[in-house]
Each structure stands twice: as C-alpha cells, then as structure tokens.
Amino acid sequence: MTILYEPSRQAAQYFAMLIGGDVRTAGQLAELEAILEEDPQEQLVLFGPNTPVIEAVSLAARQRLARPTLGVVLLRHHLEVDVLAEAIRSGVREVANVNDPPSILAACARSQDLSRRLQGGANGRAGTAEASDFVDGKVVTVYAAKGGSGKTMLATNLAIALAAGEKRVCLIDLDLTLGDVAIMLQLAPERTIADAVPVADRIDETGLRTMVTNYCPGVDVLLAPVLPTVAAQISRDLVTEILYLARSMYDYVVVDGPAVFNDHVLAALDSSHRYILVAAPSVTAMKNLRILLDTFDVLDYRKENALVVINRADPRLGLTPADIERVLRMPITAQIPASRDVAIGINRGCPSCWSSRPTR
Numbered sequence: 001m002t003i004l005y006e007p008s009r010q011a012a013q014y015f016a017m018l019i020g021g022d023v024r025t026a027g028q029l030a031e032l033e034a035i036l037e038e039d040p041q042e043q044l045v046l047f048g049p050n051t052p053v054i055e056a057v058s059l060a061a062r063q064r065l066a067r068p069t070l071g072v073v074l075l076r077h078h079l080e081v082d083v084l085a086e087a088i089r090s091g092v093r094e095v096a097n098v099n100d101p102p103s104i105l106a107a108c109a110r111s112q113d114l115s116r117r118l119q120g121g122a123n124g125r126a127g128t129a130e131a132s133d134f135v136d137g138k139v140v141t142v143y144a145a146k147g148g149s150g151k152t153m154l155a156t157n158l159a160i161a162l163a164a165g166e167k168r169v170c171l172i173d174l175d176l177t178l179g180d181v182a183i184m185l186q187l188a189p190e191r192t193i194a195d196a197v198p199v200a201d202r203i204d205e206t207g208l209r210t211m212v213t214n215y216c217p218g219v220d221v222l223l224a225p226v227l228p229t230v231a232a233q234i235s236r237d238l239v240t241e242i243l244y245l246a247r248s249m250y251d252y253v254v255v256d257g258p259a260v261f262n263d264h265v266l267a268a269l270d271s272s273h274r275y276i277l278v279a280a281p282s283v284t285a286m287k288n289l290r291i292l293l294d295t296f297d298v299l300d301y302r303k304e305n306a307l308v309v310i311n312r313a314d315p316r317l318g319l320t321p322a323d324i325e326r327v328l329r330m331p332i333t334a335q336i337p338a339s340r341d342v343a344i345g346i347n348r349g350c351p352s353c354w355s356s357r358p359t360r
C-alpha cells in the first residue's frame with residue numbers, strides 16, 4: 001500500500017488513480033502521521049505537489065533513522081536544484097516531476113523495491129536466507145573531516161583486531177575516489193564496489209561475496225573503484241543496500257570514510273551503530289570536529305554513539321586532553337601516539353598492530 005499526502009482533493013484523486021492499487025490518502029500532515037503510526041509496515045509516502053517541501057524534508061529526516069524502510073517520494077511542478085539538494089540530503093528518496101507520470105511510477109517502484117530489500121535485510125532477507133543464517137551485524141564508520149587524519153590506518157587496524165577476536169568483518173572502503181585500503185593492505189583491486197553498479201538493485205549474498213577480497217581469516221574487504229569517475233555512479237541507495245546486506249552476513253562492517261561529507265558518508269552514518277571520529281590534536285582539527293559534532297546534532301545522529309580518537313597524540317604539542325574535551329564537550333575515547341611503526345607497517349602492507357598479515 002502507498003500513502004498519498006496531498007491537500008487538494010482533486011489532485012489526490014488524480015495521483016491515487018495514477019499510482020493504482022491500494023492507496024490511502026491524507027489531506028493533512030496530522031492525518032499522515034496518524035496513518036504512519038497505525039501501520040508500521042508502510043513503506044512509501046508520496047508527497048503531492050501541493051504539500052510544503054519542508055514537511056517532506058522534515059518527515060524524511062526524522063524517519064531516516066527511526067524507520068529506514070520507509071521511502072519518501074516528493075512530487076513537484078518544477079525540479080529546482082536547491083529543492084532537490086535539500087530533499088535528497090534529508091533522506092527523501094526521489095523527487096519527480098508531476099508532469100511526467102512514467103517517472104513518478106518509476107520513482108515509486110524504485111523506492112518500494114529498495115524498501116523491500118531493506119526490510120529483507122532487517123528481517124534476514126526473507127526468501128534468500130534462513131532466519132538462523134542472519135547475522136545482525138554492527139556497522140562502525142570511521143570518519144574525519146580532513147584527509148590524512150588516520151581514518152584508513154584506524155579502520156584497517158580495527159577490522160583486523162575485531163577478526164582476531166573471532167568475528168567476521170567486512171571492511172568497506174567508502175573513499176570512492178581516492179580509496180587507500182587496497183594499497184595499505186597490498187590487495188590487488190581486481191574486484192571492487194564498482195562491480196555492484198550493473199547489479200545495483202539485485203545484489204544478494206552470493207553477489208556481495210564475489211565483490212569482496214579476502215585479506216586474512218575473518219576479514220573481507222570491499223575495495224574502492226580503481227577509476228575515481230565510477231564514484232559518481234554509486235548512489236546513496238546503493239551504499240545503503242550494500243551496508244544492509246553486509247550487516248546480515250558479517251558480525252562487523254567497518255567503513256573507512258572519505259574526507260568529505262557527501263551522500264556516501266550520509267548513507268554510512270545513517271546505517272551506523274558507532275561513529276569513530278578521528279582527529280589530530282591541533283586547533284584546526286578540533287574546530288572541524290566541533291563543527292562535525294554540531295552537524296551530527298542537526299542530523300539526529302546520537303552523540304553517545306560517537307567515539308573520539310585523537311591520532312598522533314603528543315603532549316608536547318600544547319593541547320592537552322582536557323583542553324580537547326572542553327572544546328568538543330565530549331570525552332576522548334582513545335589516543336594513538338605518532339609512531340614510526342605505523343608508517344613502516346603501512347609500507348609493508350600490514351597495519352601497525354601486526355608484524356605480518358594475520359593467519360590466525
């Protein structure tokens with residue numbers, strides 16, 4: 001069933017007929033909220049052309065984390081770039097032109113398909129795996145607002161450390177234009193996330209297994225594309241889909257993020273149970289991290305799930321842990337000293353906590 005929110009009765013009738021099937025119509029926001037509350041399984045809300053954009057944006061932003069299987073599709077008379085950008089940033093799945101019925105139907109179909117797949121992931125991918133096979137894995141995203149902070153160093157080490165504790169780990173290089181995981185782990189990028197593009201809406205467990213590269217027992221890596229241009233073909237929905245699938249196959253999914261705040265990062269943060277925020281102990285890095293934490297507030301990411309790691313910690317630099325905690329208004333979880341071993345390990349293709357590639 002689809003929920004159609006449209007204040008004009010005439011327009012509502014037209015769109016209900018266009019979509020066909022079982023449609024529930026709401027003329028007011030309160031009515032829409034009541035329907036959503038009544039039916040937690042509902043997967044698509046279509047905002048008609050006479051609804052305020054802000055209502056679609058606000059609903060999508062609220063439901064994005066609380067109810068990720070719910071898709072919001074917005075209809076507009078004109079597709080303006082700033083509306084599109086704001087809508088997509090908030091989690092609206094598609095914005096379609098009211099004068100283009102085929103694109104409205106296609107947008108609704110794509111959203112419902114994604115919801116079904118997400119629902120499948122959340123429920124053990126009904127139909128493709130036994131419920132007992134389903135692993136309710138945890139997603140951990142390592143992120144920093146600046147390149148060179150140590151994200152890849154930390155993400156690779158974390159993945160290997162988790163696997164050493166007998167967990168199955170999928171490390172995903174989400175720095176899709178300049179990914180360094182392949183080079184840091186000395187893996188040949190024969191299979192990468194680029195392989196997901198042609199099969200974007202039908203990846204299953206077998207498909208994902210053919211895209212990952214094994215690094216050591218327990219650690220599979222989904223490498224970044226070799227060609228940076230491929231990044232543009234990887235949508236936020238595709239990243240969400242891969243993360244949901246990976247969560248159902250691995251105990252931990254560790255995401256190595258890029259240094260930009262793009263759609264791919266938003267997809268990862270939306271799906272994450274923990275965010276590891278890495279920063280150098282410098283005044284500029286602290287300022288950037290403070291801004292990032294404020295952005296987290298705006299986007300409704302829970303600060304209690306964020307862990308701050310200070311990399312290249314050095315008490316001689318003048319910024320004490322107490323200073324940092326005061327600026328950030330949150331505790332530091334860990335400090336990693338600057339160490340020659342890190343650089344030596346990376347040059348050897350082996351993260352610093354291990355003297356050689358683990359064999360278990």
Ligand SMILES: Nc1ncnc2c1ncn2[C@@H]1O[C@H](COP(=O)(O)OP(=O)(O)O)[C@@H](O)[C@H]1O
Pocket residue numbers: 144146147148149150151152153154180311312336337338339340342343346
């Ligand atoms: N604690 C550290 N001590 C010494 N060198 C480090 C440390 N952390 C990172 N590096 C070096 O800094 C470089 C950048 O780290 P990287 O993990 O690639 O950052 P990012 O992924 O945030 O761009 C790496 O080549 C690594 O050798």
Ligand SMILES: [Mg+2]
Pocket residue numbers: 151152153175180256257
């Ligand atoms: Mg990196």
